[in-house]
Amino acid sequence: MGLPNVSAKTFSLSAIVVGYLLIDDLTYNEQNALGNWLMLVAQVLCTNAFYKQVQAERNSNNGGNDYQTDYVKMLHKMIMAMQKEINNLKNGL
Numbered sequence: 001m002g003l004p005n006v007s008a009k010t011f012s013l014s015a016i017v018v019g020y021l022l023i024d025d026l027t028y029n030e031q032n033a034l035g036n037w038l039m040l041v042a043q044v045l046c047t048n049a050f051y052k053q054v055q056a057e058r059n060s061n062n063g064g065n066d067y068q069t070d071y072v073k074m075l076h077k078m079i080m081a082m083q084k085e086i087n088n089l090k091n092g093l
Contacts, residue, residue, distance in 0.1 A: 022034070
């Protein structure tokens with residue numbers, strides 16, 4: 001099943017329209033149950049897509065070793081930047 005070839009705004013608007021159309025036909029409990037069910041479906045799709053992206057990235061990075069090395073380097077840079085900001089705050093006080 002493919003997604004329709006429409007703009008992101010149109011795709012989002014279609015979800016809003018469907019949601020508003022369902023409001024009048026369902027009780028509050030039915031709306032809650034259907035909403036929770038749709039959120040669960042969305043979470044399954046997001047989780048699966050994320051995991052497939054991670055697998056593809058690991059496979060394209062020589063089995064993940066480069067990915068892990070890059071991740072550690074990025075974390076180190078973030079730590080150093082935070083330490084620099086902390087030092088700047090200490091020196092400014």
